[in-house]
Amino acid sequence: MANEAGRQAHHDEETALLGPIFAREWLTVPRRPNHYVLRAAYVGFLWILGLTAWQTAVGWDRTATLGDNARFGVLLFQIFTLVQLVLVPFFAALSAASAITQEKDRRTFVLLLLTDMRSWEIVLGKLLGSLLQIALLLLAMVPVLVLIMLLGGVALSQVLQATLVLATSALAAGSVGCVVALWRDKTFQSLALTVLFMVLYLCLVQGLPFLASLPWLGPHLSSETITGWQKWLGPYQAMLSILEPSDAGGPALPPAYGYALAMLAISALLNAWGIIKLRVWNPSGEPIMQREAPEAAEETDRARAHAAPGRVRTVWANPILWREICTRAYGRRPLMVKIAYFIVLGLVSYYALAPLWGSGRRESHDLAAGYGLVPIGILSLLLIGAQAVTAITSERDVGALDLLLVTDLTPHEFIFGKLGGILYNVAVYMVPPLILAAVYAADGLLATPPRAHPELLRYKNTEALICVLGGIVVLLAFVIMLGVHVALRTPKSRLAVINTLATVFFLSAGTLICIGIILINTRRFEAQWTSFVLFLFAGIAGLYWVLSGDRPSVALTLASWFCPIAVYYTVTNILIGKPGSAESTDPLMPFLVTVGAFGFTVLAMLVPLLSEFDVALGRTTAGGD
Numbered sequence: 001m002a003n004e005a006g007r008q009a010h011h012d013e014e015t016a017l018l019g020p021i022f023a024r025e026w027l028t029v030p031r032r033p034n035h036y037v038l039r040a041a042y043v044g045f046l047w048i049l050g051l052t053a054w055q056t057a058v059g060w061d062r063t064a065t066l067g068d069n070a071r072f073g074v075l076l077f078q079i080f081t082l083v084q085l086v087l088v089p090f091f092a093a094l095s096a097a098s099a100i101t102q103e104k105d106r107r108t109f110v111l112l113l114l115t116d117m118r119s120w121e122i123v124l125g126k127l128l129g130s131l132l133q134i135a136l137l138l139l140a141m142v143p144v145l146v147l148i149m150l151l152g153g154v155a156l157s158q159v160l161q162a163t164l165v166l167a168t169s170a171l172a173a174g175s176v177g178c179v180v181a182l183w184r185d186k187t188f189q190s191l192a193l194t195v196l197f198m199v200l201y202l203c204l205v206q207g208l209p210f211l212a213s214l215p216w217l218g219p220h221l222s223s224e225t226i227t228g229w230q231k232w233l234g235p236y237q238a239m240l241s242i243l244e245p246s247d248a249g250g251p252a253l254p255p256a257y258g259y260a261l262a263m264l265a266i267s268a269l270l271n272a273w274g275i276i277k278l279r280v281w282n283p284s285g286e287p288i289m290q291r292e293a294p295e296a297a298e299e300t301d302r303a304r305a306h307a308a309p310g311r312v313r314t315v316w317a318n319p320i321l322w323r324e325i326c327t328r329a330y331g332r333r334p335l336m337v338k339i340a341y342f343i344v345l346g347l348v349s350y351y352a353l354a355p356l357w358g359s360g361r362r363e364s365h366d367l368a369a370g371y372g373l374v375p376i377g378i379l380s381l382l383l384i385g386a387q388a389v390t391a392i393t394s395e396r397d398v399g400a401l402d403l404l405l406v407t408d409l410t411p412h413e414f415i416f417g418k419l420g421g422i423l424y425n426v427a428v429y430m431v432p433p434l435i436l437a438a439v440y441a442a443d444g445l446l447a448t449p450p451r452a453h454p455e456l457l458r459y460k461n462t463e464a465l466i467c468v469l470g471g472i473v474v475l476l477a478f479v480i481m482l483g484v485h486v487a488l489r490t491p492k493s494r495l496a497v498i499n500t501l502a503t504v505f506f507l508s509a510g511t512l513i514c515i516g517i518i519l520i521n522t523r524r525f526e527a528q529w530t531s532f533v534l535f536l537f538a539g540i541a542g543l544y545w546v547l548s549g550d551r552p553s554v555a556l557t558l559a560s561w562f563c564p565i566a567v568y569y570t571v572t573n574i575l576i577g578k579p580g581s582a583e584s585t586d587p588l589m590p591f592l593v594t595v596g597a598f599g600f601t602v603l604a605m606l607v608p609l610l611s612e613f614d615v616a617l618g619r620t621t622a623g624g625d
Contacts, residue, residue, distance in 0.1 A: 019117060021125025025132050035133065042137050046144060048534045049079050066152065073151030078243050080145065081162045084138075085239050086509060088166055089173035089198065092134050094501060097177035097194045099130040101187040102494040105397030110283045119278045123271060127178045134170055138163070161242045161256035168263035169235045173198060175270040182274050183281050187497070188390040189337055192383050196340040199379060203347040205234040231255035232262050318413050320404070324391070324421020338428050341383065345432050348375050356443070373436050377472065378508045380429045381479050382501060387426050388483025389500040391418055393493035411613035415484070415606070422480055433472050441465035467591035478598045479504055482546075485605040489549050499546050507567065510539060514571050532568065539564035547605070555604035559597075566597035 029035055057072040058064045064072070103109035103126075112122055145159045176197055181190040208230055212221050230237045238259035316322040323329055352372025395401040404414065441461045483500045490496035514535065544552075544560035570590040 018128060019121030019125040021112075021117075021122065022129045022132075025125075025129030029132055029136075038133070039137070039140065042140065045538070046080065046141070048538065049083065050076055051534070053079050070152035073148050074153040076151075077145065077148050077154045077158070077162075080141070080148075081166070081239055081243065083513065084141065084166055085169065085235055088134060088138070089169045089235065090505060091502070092131055092170040093173040093177035093194050093198060094191070094498060095130040095134065095177070096127055096174035097181040097190050098187075098494045098497050099126050100178060100181035101190045101497075102397070104181075104185065104282075105187055105394055105493060107398070113279060113282060119275045123178065123182070123274045123278060127174055127271065130178075131170060131174045134174075135167070138166055138170070157254075158242050158245075161254060162239065164260045165235065165238050165242065165256050168260045168267075171267045172263040172270075175267040175274075179270045179274040182278060185284055186390070187394055187493075188387050189334070191386040191390070191497070191501070192337045193340060195379070195382055195386075196337070196344055199344050199375075200340065200347070202234070202236075203344060203351070205230055205237070206351060207347065208233075228255070232258040235259070318417045318420075320409065320414055320417025321420045324417065325424050329391075329394075329421070334425070337383075341379075341429060344379065345376060348372060348379075349436065353439075373433065373440060373468075374508075374512070376436055377433045377475075378504075380433050381475065381504050381508065383429045384422075384426045384476060385479045385483050385500050385504045386497070388422050388480045389487045389497050390483075391422055392484055392487030393496055396487075396491075397493050411610055414613075415609050418484060419480065422484075426480070430476055434469055437468045437472065438465060441468070464587045467587040471591055471594050474595045474598045474602075477602050481602045481605045485609070486546060488609070489551065503543065503546050506539075506542065507563075510535065511567055511571060514568065515575060536564050536568060539567075547601075553604070553608065555600075555607075559601035559604045562597035563601055566593045570594050 053076045054072060057075050058068045100109065103112065117125075142159070142163055145154075145162065146156075148154050149156060149159065177190075177194045180194045180197065184190045184193060208226050209223075211217055212223070212226060227237075231241050232238070232255060238255050241255040313326070349372055352375075392401065395404065409417075441464060482503060486500045486503075487493075487496045490499065514532070540560050543563060544557065547556045547560055570593060573585045573590045574587075
């Protein structure tokens with residue numbers, strides 16, 4: 001008993017070094033059931049990727065040789081590390097930001113500031129506690145990468161460097177989300193600025209070669225120096241230096257270690273800034289209580305007093321819509337998010353369009369439209385999803401949602417008021433993907449028929465443009481409705497935010513992964529059918545869990561099946577197209593399938609909220625009084 005008590009005291013002392021917030025997360029994370037579900041799903045995801053890599057590299061129709069095993073090991077290592085490098089920073093930033101915004105929305109973050117905890121205990125405790133789940137998943141992946149070494153083609157140094165790049169990327173991304181959430185008051189601003197700052201950083205790293213064109217700096221910089229800087233600062237450049245090591249003599253310090261040092265330095269600076277500014281930024285926006293006025297003055301001003309200072313404003317017939325549009329429901333500085341978005345939009349558009357138009361004549365190549373349209377589309381969907389879900393969760397966390405639901409507001413006024421306010425606030429993020437699609441259509445990049453037939457080219461471009469614009473509009477409507485639907489059905493605001501943004505991200509990332517798998521070996525596309533079936537079932541199960549939850553319906557179940565199948569059908573039709581040619585199929589059928597599936601899903605989420613509002617929210621049952 002004494003030894004056990006001593007070990008427990010030693011363990012409590014170690015966890016107390018990072019403060020009580022981290023100690024609580026350390027003790028409670030293994031007790032949550034979803035912790036084990038997530039680990040099992042993570043292993044299953046890696047298994048599906050491994051099966052796909054085997055079908056691509058070797059196949060089932062012949063016996064593998066030692067060379068085949070080595071090639072398979074290299075391919076599997078590349079797939080695992082690159083996919084994790086996409087997922088880990090995104091969810092690290094999202095987890096860190098949502099951990100703080102949830103406290104702020106519930107007005108409990110101020111209580112943390114009133115305790116005797118020091119600033120570094122709050123900041124580092126929240127950051128490391130939110131990253132604990134991700135750290136455990138990364139640790140679970142290390143043995144898998146070590147086992148790949150048995151196949152050949154992968155060295156132990158590559159495994160160590162890849163793990164270091166992933167871990168420091170997660171720490172840096174989480175530090176960005178933590179500091180932004182400490183700085184901003186509203187959940188939407190925190191999530192949006194976190195995503196935009198991360199994308200802006202990647203764009204700036206990609207644009208480092210621009211320094212060579214500066215007259216006062218260019219002569220002192222060589223292309224090797226700039227490439228070295230990119231490998232030290234860019235996560236993808238650092239990972240590619242591990243996956244494709246150069247045969248020539250490189251620098252004394254491998255780029256992966258330099259990148260790790262750079263990320264540790266950036267994380268230290270961000271967290272130090274957050275610790276210094278913690279009690280300067282917070283609390284903010286607290287009401288200032290005025291002294292009580294004398295009775296005579298109070299009687300004089302009583303007739304012209306109203307709830308808020310300033311002039312009296314006329315409320316519209318739908319007060320929900322009026323509040324969403326005419327008040328500061330989403331923070332005091334929404335313009336900052338829009339400015340950051342347009343900066344990122346300009347950089348991405350420049351990188352996507354400059355190679356096509358830089359030589360003075362317009363040149364096209366395969367999938368050129370996707371280089372600009374896909375990142376801007378995904379970024380817009382994430383921002384719109386964040387706005388949609390926080391429009392409901394912000395009301396719930398301050399206790400206003402229950403008050404709204406017991407007023408005489410009808411379900412139509414509440415739902416359409418929220419949807420109208422969301423559309424008003426996200427209109428600036430909806431327009432750029434539509435404009436960019438029109439730009440590509442005008443350049444003839446959405447279709448690839450022979451340019452010897454200009455009339456056919458104009459017809460196909462027009463048809464493709466209409467289909468693409470219609471598909472984008474339906475996807476935007478789906479994301480908006482998804483955020484409202486998940487937020488109303490999920491009692492925990494942080495879980496609602498993560499489910500919504502993770503669904504949008506996985507639909508986008510899953511589609512890109514399928515595209516990459518198809519492009520690896522289009523000649524043996526039929527041999528990859530098994531892995532695609534597994535991807536489809538994983539997508540159907542995940543979407544069913546997000547849409548239905550504990551209140552399933554026939555329509556939502558059908559929608560969970562329709563959407564992943566529609567995405568897979570559209571991708572294969574665009575990439576595989578007409579066998580034996582480089583031409584895609586007619587865009588009309590993929591457009592109809594996509595619009596039909598996602599349009600049906602929008603109606604499956606919207607109709608119950610309008611017709612059976614209490615039933616859809618789980619406040620009563622269909623057979624109840």
